[in-house]
Each structure stands twice: as C-alpha cells, then as structure tokens.
C-alpha cells in the first residue's frame with residue numbers, strides 16, 4: 001500500500017510527483033566530464049599500472065559522448081576539474097534516484113574535490129540535492145539500481161556509514177536498499193550491472209556473493225559485466241568484451257560498443273563515464 005505522497009500512483013512514471021506534487025517526467029539527460037590533463041596519474045588499485053595515452057583517451061571520450069548523443073541523450077558537460085586526475089569518472093560523484101541527487105563523499109581522498117562541480121550541475125537541472133556526510137564514504141560506482149532496488153557495494157571505497165546514509169536518503173522515496181560485499185574489484189559495478197529486463201550480469205570470479213542477485217546471468221569476460229542502458233533496448237558496452245557482446249546479441253539485445261581502453265587502464269568502465277538522469281521535474 002502506498003502511503004507516501006511522493007509515490008502517488010501506480011500509473012507509471014508520467015504520473016509520479018514529488019512531495020510538493022510537482023510532476024516528474026522521463027528525461028534523457030546525461031552528465032559527462034572532460035578528462036583532466038592529469039588523467040594518466042589516476043588511481044589504480046586492483047590492477048597493474050599501465051601507461052595511459054592521454055591523446056587517445058581524449059578521442060575515446062569524444063566517441064563515448066557521441067554514442068550517447070546518437071542514441072538520443074542530451075549530453076551536459078560538468079565544469080572540468082583539471083586538478084583531479086580521476087574526474088572523468090563522473091559517475092562516482094553523484095547517485096541519482098528519480099530527481100534526487102545524492103552527492104557522494106568519495107572513498108579516495110584525492111577524489112573529494114570532484115563533487116563541487118557536479119553538485120552545481122545537478123542543482124542547475126532542478127534536482128533535489130542531498131549529501132553523504134563524514135564519516136560516510138560512497139562512490140557512485142558502488143550503486144546499482146534495478147527498478148526500485150538499490151544495491152550498494154560495501155568495499156574499498158564505500159563504508160558502512162555510507163551504506164546507511166544511502167538507506168536514509170532513498171528508502172523514504174520507496175527504494176529497497178540492499179548492501180552487497182565487494183572485495184575483488186574496485187566497485188560493485190566493476191562486478192555487476194543489469195540488463196533492461198532487470199537480469200543482473202557479472203563475471204563470477206569477480207563477485208563476492210552472486211546468490212544475492214535474483215535472476216543472475218554469468219558473462220565470460222570481466223568487462224562484459226558493464227552495460228549502460230541507452231534506452232530502446234540498446235546496451236552500450238566496452239569493445240574489450242566481444243564474447244559477452246555476442247552472448248547478449250544472441251539473447252536478443254541490441255549491443256553498441258565503444259573502445260575505452262585508456263580508461264580501463266585506470267579501472268574505469270562504460271558506466272563510470274556518465275551519469276544518466278532519467279526522471280526530472282517537468
């Protein structure tokens with residue numbers, strides 16, 4: 001039974017309103033952030049450092065942005081943060097649930113200065129803004145939404161207080177927050193993401209507890225675990241996972257690939273280069 005005025009009807013997103021009864025409508029805006037000139041100094045935790053080609057990274061970033069545009073996304077550039085090597089990984093700085101933007105407190109101190117510009121960008125779009133506070137830490141890469149279920153990875157970057165604060169922020173809006181241990185990779189979404197039908201996909205050797213996910217499909221490559229839902233049944237994936245692309249195509253999904261090799265050298269994946277805003281005020 002729905003008692004919260006924010007969850008007004010079961011008639012679908014077009015009829016949802018916020019607590020002031022402002023209507024929320026579907027949106028197709030995506031935040032991105034241009035790579036810093038210091039990109040090559042980005043953090044590396046679970047893999048060996050490899051030399052990053054900054055010129056190539058710039059080209060790959062442009063192609064990624066173009067792929068979003070081609071599939072109908074209005075791309076919004078957050079003010080660059082040139083002093084922050086990892087700022088291109090904009091997903092880690094904010095988590096969207098409906099029109100609520102939860103500004104994170106990244107687990108790596110070197111990334112904390114990244115959030116200011118993102119906060120400005122979401123505020124300008126009219127989002128309600130909320131924050132993770134000390135002692136909480138949270139990276140957006142640790143948050144996977146599947147319908148109204150919000151999985152939060154508790155691992156190297158997100159702590160228990162961060163998980164609790166996600167609960168406090170999103171459960172009153174109708175989310176079910178599920179905490180998931182993450183020890184083998186940088187973020188939860190380095191291990192698992194979800195298909196448009198809600199099936200969670202992941203590469204088993206990198207997942208602590210596959211059984212936590214109902215409807216799980218194992219994929220043959222680590223980077224095959226990363227998909228961005230472009231809408232209209234299309235999935236954006238890294239070119240580095242051809243076997244998974246074949247598997248998903250064979251299951252009737254429409255796969256679009258981009259080469260993000262330079263970002264992969266810094267433990268980045270397709271999800272972390274953008275933040276999609278799917279519901280905003282009319």
Ligand SMILES: NC(=O)NCCC[C@H](N)C(=O)O
Pocket residue numbers: 042043044045086089091092108111140141142186187189190266267268269271272
């Ligand atoms: N959500 C993500 O997958 N973010 C990738 C962040 C990579 C960056 N080098 C970091 O270690 O924070």
